[in-house]
Amino acid sequence: MKLNDSLKARYLCLQILIGVFKKKKTVSQTLEEQYLCMHSYEESDIARAKRISDFIFVYLQGLDNCINLYSEKKLKLEVRNILRIVVAESFFDEAPDHAIVHSAVQLSKLSKSTKYYSGLVNAISRRILVYVQGDNLILVSVLEEKLRTYLSNYYPNEVIKRIEKLMTKKAPLDINIKNFEEINCWKEKLNAKKLPSGILRLQNPKGLSSLPGFKEGKWWVQGASSSIPIKILGKISGVEVLDLFSAPGGKAMQLISAGAKVTCLDFSLKRLELLKKNLIRMNMKAKIINSDIRKFESRIKYDIITIDAPCSSSGTIIKNKDLPHLLPVERILNLTTIQDESLDLARKYVKEDGVILYCTCSLFPVEGEERVSEFLVKNQDWMQKAICPKEHGLEAEWVDSKGGLRLRPDHLFDLGGMDGFYAAILVKNN
Ligand SMILES: C[S@@+](CC[C@H](N)C(=O)[O-])C[C@H]1O[C@@H](n2cnc3c(N)ncnc32)[C@H](O)[C@@H]1O
Incomplete structure (x- = not known):
């Protein structure tokens, strides 16, 4: 045809x-x-x-x-x-x-x-x-019914309405600068806005790969919210990090540019190819392991294990407007198992005084807050370390009562919103 x-x-x-x-x-x-x-x-x-x-x-x-x-x-x-x-x-x-x-x-x-x-x-x-x-068509942005009902168990109607409003707009495009000292220079060159999380938001970007600094590896694409979890780890220069679910490497590149020695693990060869391409462009190095986390064994222990777990991706609905129609609520049950398994694996391979960073780009507490609570009930020798918003230049309302990061798509509303994200820091309580 x-x-x-x-x-x-x-x-x-x-x-x-x-x-x-x-x-x-x-x-x-x-x-x-x-x-x-x-x-x-x-x-x-x-x-x-x-x-x-x-x-x-x-x-x-x-x-x-x-x-x-x-x-x-x-x-x-x-x-x-x-x-x-x-x-x-x-x-x-x-x-x-x-x-x-x-x-x-x-x-x-x-x-x-x-x-x-x-x-x-x-x-x-x-x-x-x-x-x-005849101007008879009335269009209102309304989230798919099941998703809307599910979200209303956790978020006030006002929040859901703000998310629906943001869905009518083109999703913003954010970039992370490799050398943070150059941020103001790239802000000017790319006519970008600087966000509170230290990320640049591009205005009407066209032809990403032809923008200044892309080929030279001066920056990579990474959403404002997905960059915050690594920032809250603080100073990590010289430490050994195992980055689980690593491809295409947004968080790995952040870890490397902060001076960490990074091992990236992912089971998708195709996505690891993308990660390798990104690392070459950014002139960065990491150890790469192609494995399912369920088959992974390690002889060494790590200072930090980062878990960017596979999830419903419900936090990314401003960017992925198809997502509400792809049964995000029904998909949760299949995903909580791998989320729990990744926390168990991290517990096994992190050093005694090490840190686990657990995060997901989900809006559903069952993939974030509840996974962490269950982990802490099962592992009483572990505790959640509260994130201090002031210390990291974050808005106070972005951190929940237990000290976890809870970002929503309607945060930074006037600047076009951001992905929904959850992150928690876990440490041994001795
Ligand atoms: C949320 S994405 C990771 C994004 C990445 N951390 C970043 O910042 O660019 C989840 C990744 O988990 C990988 N994945 C899913 N299930 C896995 C498993 N059982 N073992 C290893 N990797 C898996 C997928 O291939 C995908 O690349």
């Missing part, structure tokens, strides 16, 4: 929607698969497909309400996805009406599951266009 140019972005967008809503695959997974297909997508096709699909993920309820006005609620998902693109495109008002309808009909003809619906798609699309152009 050969796609003409006007259909490419829309076809890719449709594959993204099928991936998320039907196969429960992330946007990145679908994009990777599509690269392997025969269609040669331009950068602009990918950007447009992502822009439309992100819009659909954020405003899904309003878009579906519009479609439901002209169809049965039980409309086949594959047909509904095509119509979701039509509503989004009508709202953007960037393409001529006939092109929007024509491409929707073409899209429906491309697949066995929708080809008999092309007449229906044609008729509904025309009616949608009239409806949207």
Whole structure:
């Protein structure tokens, strides 16, 4: 099947929607698969497909309400996805009406599951266009229902509403400077904002790899919140660190630039390749181990073990707008086991006076606070060391009553928010 140019972005967008809503695959997974297909997508096709699909993920309820006005609620998902693109495109008002309808009909003809619906798609699309152009479409950003209900057990409605508001905006892009003394120089060169966590936030970045300092290894991409856990470790020059779940290396690079001797461990060869590339670009060195943590054994003990555990990634919803539709709540149960196993492993291989740093980019206490509490109940010779916000230039409300770091997407709201993150420092209590 050969796609003409006007259909490419829309076809890719449709594959993204099928991936998320039907196969429960992330946007990145679908994009990777599509690269392997025969269609040669331009950068602009990918950007447009992502822009439309992100819009659909954020405003899904309003878009579906519009479609439901002209169809049965039980409309086949594959047909509904095509119509979701039509509503989004009508709202953007960037393409001529006939092109929007024509491409929707073409899209429906491309697949066995929708080809008999092309007449229906044609008729509904025309009616949608009239409806949207009459300014009748009301769009409100509302989190997917199950996720919203789950989060409301832990966060006030006001917080959830602020997160929903931030989801309508483009996620910010943050970078970490290798040599912190140069931060003001890079702030000027990159026209960036300096955040309280000592990270630079880029304004409208384009072509990351062509920005000054990228090729020279002066900085790497790392979100404001994911950089804070390593900062709270304080002075770590010369210490031996085992960085569990290390790839693609954001935290490892921070540890190395703070002078630590780092061993990186991850089971994904593909992600370790990315880590190696990052280290080469940054002119940094680390020992790299490709292993599942469940099979890992060590003859030596470490001063610090950092655990950036696999999790629901629910903290990253401003960045990954597909995430609320990928069953984040259902996925938790499979993940708490590996989170507990990683804490057990760290306990075994950390020195007597050593430190375990446990963190996740999750908003769910069951992946953060509760894992740490369970660990402390099982291991009464361990305790949580409280993080002092003042000492690290953090806002007082970012630290919870037990001294753990609890970051939310709506923190730094006026600057565009940040990822949700949890971190705790654990030490022996002797
Ligand atoms: C949250 S990411 C780590 C991000 C990284 N620490 C950073 O700062 O760039 C989680 C990583 O855990 C790895 N992982 C998941 N399960 C694992 C396991 N059982 N053993 C080893 N690595 C695993 C994944 O391949 C992934 O790279």
